[in-house]
Amino acid sequence: MVEALQLRFKTGLERLARARGVGEGLIEFHWLRDQGRHGGGSRFASTGDALFNRAAINVSHVHYDDDPNRKLGSATALSTIIHPAHPRAPSLHLHLSWTERKGEAGTWRMMADLNPSLTDAISEAEAEAYAGALRELAPSLYEEAAAQGDRYFFIPALERCRGATHFYLEGYASDDPRADLDLARHFGEVGIDRYLALLEEALALAEGESEGESGGEPSADQRARQLAYHTLYLYQVLTLDRGTTSGILVHSQNDLGIMGSLPSRVDRALLSSWEARTPELQRPLLRGLVAALPEGASSLVGDGIRERLAEVVRAHYRAHPEALALQASGGVLPPTIENHQAERS
Numbered sequence: 001m002v003e004a005l006q007l008r009f010k011t012g013l014e015r016l017a018r019a020r021g022v023g024e025g026l027i028e029f030h031w032l033r034d035q036g037r038h039g040g041g042s043r044f045a046s047t048g049d050a051l052f053n054r055a056a057i058n059v060s061h062v063h064y065d066d067d068p069n070r071k072l073g074s075a076t077a078l079s080t081i082i083h084p085a086h087p088r089a090p091s092l093h094l095h096l097s098w099t100e101r102k103g104e105a106g107t108w109r110m111m112a113d114l115n116p117s118l119t120d121a122i123s124e125a126e127a128e129a130y131a132g133a134l135r136e137l138a139p140s141l142y143e144e145a146a147a148q149g150d151r152y153f154f155i156p157a158l159e160r161c162r163g164a165t166h167f168y169l170e171g172y173a174s175d176d177p178r179a180d181l182d183l184a185r186h187f188g189e190v191g192i193d194r195y196l197a198l199l200e201e202a203l204a205l206a207e208g209e210s211e212g213e214s215g216g217e218p219s220a221d222q223r224a225r226q227l228a229y230h231t232l233y234l235y236q237v238l239t240l241d242r243g244t245t246s247g248i249l250v251h252s253q254n255d256l257g258i259m260g261s262l263p264s265r266v267d268r269a270l271l272s273s274w275e276a277r278t279p280e281l282q283r284p285l286l287r288g289l290v291a292a293l294p295e296g297a298s299s300l301v302g303d304g305i306r307e308r309l310a311e312v313v314r315a316h317y318r319a320h321p322e323a324l325a326l327q328a329s330g331g332v333l334p335p336t337i338e339n340h341q342a343e344r345s
Helices: 002-019 124-137 142-152 177-206 220-239 242-250 255-261 268-273 280-292 303-319 321-326 335-344
Strands: 027-032 039-045 052-063 072-084 091-101 107-115 165-172
Touching: 002 039, 002 052, 002 072, 002 177, 027 255, 039 255, 052 255, 072 177, 072 255, 091 177, 107 124, 107 142, 107 177, 124 142, 124 165, 124 177, 142 165, 220 268, 220 280, 242 255, 242 303, 255 303, 268 280, 280 303, 280 321, 303 321
Parallel strands: none
Antiparallel strands: 027 039, 039 052, 052 072, 072 091, 091 107, 107 165
16 A cells, blocks of 8 residues: 555655656655664655655565564555745655554554645645645544644754644554555545645746746745744654654664654754754754754755764764653554653663
């Protein structure tokens, strides 16, 4: 199922790129966990072009049936992040996963959030239309999922949420596994298809392809605001996001894939300026992240830098596991974090 959704998203993004004569398509990368003995995965990613600041569509699977010391039995996930190059086109984060702990029933995790770089880049009506599609899909679950999402993606130090609309469902399972599977599949399809339509419309407006709109290159102000937002995005992911942290702590064999959500450039000085607003226990982490970034007003977050950032995060939480309590929470502790804490104890 997740591989079909991965292909669906890849095909849709490449269609938009071809229509604009941009890029050579998304490139597939593979990775193995313990030489494949405990799983692995693949991702389709952009290498940077005129359409994507960064794009990654990841599928991963892990299983530990042969390791009695692991509480985690298996986990399978689709995790995607799309950062368009044009500031007026919103980013999307979408995650869908199934996790089984040994001796327990499996549960679903479903997340989707729109992340515009510019506050005026997406209207309330557009954000509500995306949220409305998810509400229509899961009417009995939506209000709680939206509330969990608003809690999870809130950044206390900056007193704001990361995105314009959020859906976060953690540890979900009903008494009808087939219905749950269908819900997960439709969640992925709707989340992907509605974003592709929104992205196509945003690009058309930005490029002046729609009547009454003026296109052209983004202004310097738009680029500066996008860079500031991408810096905020990196800050949220690396100091608050439990999914990213759990992936880094569990193993080091897919750091580039796990860190694929990071935008390609951030403002190092702006990131450093948030230290005084960061909880004291997390300040060493923030200083380490800043030190790992290249100097300059627009720091390139290339492959080597992403690997260094992953090591900074890994070292911080191994030295200060109590800092995990400061990370974002929608109200339910993800199984991977809970497993890591239990295995440490």
